[in-house]
Amino acid sequence: MPTITAKNFSLKATLESGQIFRWEQQGEWHYIVTGKNIIRIRQDEERISYQCSSDDFDVQKFLGLKDSSYEKTLAEISRHRQLKSAAAKYKGLRIMQQEPWECTASFICSSFSNIKRITKNLNAIASKFGKQIKLEGYASYAFPTAAEIAANPAKLKGCGLGYREKYLAETAQKISSGWSYSRIRRKSYEQAKKQLMKLPGVGEKVADCIMLFSLGFTEAFPVDTWIGKAMKQEHAECRAMSAKKTAEYGRKLFGKNAGYAQQFIYHYARSCGGK
DNA sequence: ACCCAGGAAGCTC
DNA sequence: GAGCTTCATGGG
Numbered sequence: 001m002p003t004i005t006a007k008n009f010s011l012k013a014t015l016e017s018g019q020i021f022r023w024e025q026q027g028e029w030h031y032i033v034t035g036k037n038i039i040r041i042r043q044d045e046e047r048i049s050y051q052c053s054s055d056d057f058d059v060q061k062f063l064g065l066k067d068s069s070y071e072k073t074l075a076e077i078s079r080h081r082q083l084k085s086a087a088a089k090y091k092g093l094r095i096m097q098q099e100p101w102e103c104t105a106s107f108i109c110s111s112f113s114n115i116k117r118i119t120k121n122l123n124a125i126a127s128k129f130g131k132q133i134k135l136e137g138y139a140s141y142a143f144p145t146a147a148e149i150a151a152n153p154a155k156l157k158g159c160g161l162g163y164r165e166k167y168l169a170e171t172a173q174k175i176s177s178g179w180s181y182s183r184i185r186r187k188s189y190e191q192a193k194k195q196l197m198k199l200p201g202v203g204e205k206v207a208d209c210i211m212l213f214s215l216g217f218t219e220a221f222p223v224d225t226w227i228g229k230a231m232k233q234e235h236a237e238c239r240a241m242s243a244k245k246t247a248e249y250g251r252k253l254f255g256k257n258a259g260y261a262q263q264f265i266y267h268y269a270r271s272c273g274g275k
Numbered sequence: 276a277c278c279c280a281g282g283a284a285g286c287t288c
Numbered sequence: 289g290a291g292c293t294t295c296a297t298g299g300g
Contacts, residue, residue: 018281111282117298118281162296167283203283224281242290243282266281 003049004060008070010092011043014063017267019096019213021106021119022126022143031135033126034062035099036142038135053135064094077254077261082234086268093267095259096213100181102143103214108168108201109161110209117160124159125149146175167201174199185215192217204244212259221250221258230269 015023015030022033032039037057041050052059060066067073078087098106109121122143129144129152149156153169161168184192192215196207205224211217223231223243231238231246238246254261 107281108283110280112280112295113282113297114280114299116280120298160297162298163294164283164296201283205282209281222281225279226281244290270281 001049001051002059003047005046006043006048006065007046008074008092009043009046009048009063009065009094010090011041011048011063013090013093013267014096016271017090017093017263018115018270019263020098021115021122022140026138031138031140033133033140034143035102036131036133038133038138038140040135040138051135053133061097064096067094070094073257073260077257077264080254080261082230083261083264086264089272090264090267093264095218095263097216098214100210100214101146101175104171104175104196104199104202104206104210105143105146105149105168107206107209107213108171108199109164111164111201111203111206113164121160125156128155128159146172150176164201170200171202181215189217189219193220204247208247212262218259219251219256221247221254221262223247223250223262224266226266226269227262230265 011030015032020032020034024031028042030041032041036054038053039050039059041048050059074087074091077083105125106118106122110118113121123141126141126143129148130142133140133142149169149172153172156165156169159165184195187195189211192211193207196202196210197204202210205222208220208222212220212222223246228243228246231250235249238249241249250262251258
């Protein structure tokens with residue numbers, strides 16, 4: 001089993017900050033399900049031990065551990081008064097690098113919902129479409145590809161998606177017929193976002209999440225209800241702003257660090273009630 | 276019963 | 289383009 005030493009990494013803060021939904025803790029171990037993989041992982045201070053059901057999956061990249069400028073980013077965002085407490089308290093919170101399709105599907109399900117329900121929805125989708133996968137006695141289901149959902153969208157019934165069901169079905173169809181995330185990855189922030197927002201169920205905020213969590217756009221600043229409230233509280237200029245304007249404000253304020261800033265603000269606001 | 280949830284789409288103006 | 293309404297569902 002691989003054991004590594006990781007500085008400036010908090011598995012707990014990273015997992016609990018709402019980037020990814022299919023994971024759970026059992027004692028000291030955390031089980032993360034992503035794509036067709038299960039990762040079993042624990043952290044004891046700087047010592048990380050993990051194993052993965054596939055040996056060709058780059059766990060460290062997935063966890064955001066290969067971001068060589070993390071310390072610099074943390075230092076820069078810590079200079080903002082708004083982020084001092086959050087950056088100290090959740091030092092080691094990383095932006096993970098998810099697979100784009102699963103990330104897209106996850107955040108289509110996230111709109112006007114809550115994390116517990118999103119997790120339930122995604123697990124339901126996986127168990128209906130996906131193959132069973134196992135690791136060390138832990139069993140789960142692989143997340144289906146876009147093509148697998150597009151081939152039988154009626155199976156989404158009963159997954160509890162509500163009105164998001166048709167968005168996911170339509171987007172699965174589009175993604176499986178000629179869409180290329182690697183092409184989007186090479187575009188500018190504006191062009192990539194514009195392209196993603198053509199997908200049903202993908203608006204400003206979901207597009208920003210997909211770009212930040214799976215396509216490497218660290219300047220994305222997703223604004224949900226929590227970020228909206230936190231920004232209004234901290235910046236008087238934001239009080240009368242729409243979510244779209246607040247996102248622009250955040251991108252200008254934090255630049256390339258906007259994604260990290262957003263993730264710390266989000267986690268802090270949700271966990272500490274803004275205190 | 277009432278309110279909210281990691282919002283988006285479809286209206287109107 | 290900016291504001292308002294509607295959209296299923298589960299949990300507090």
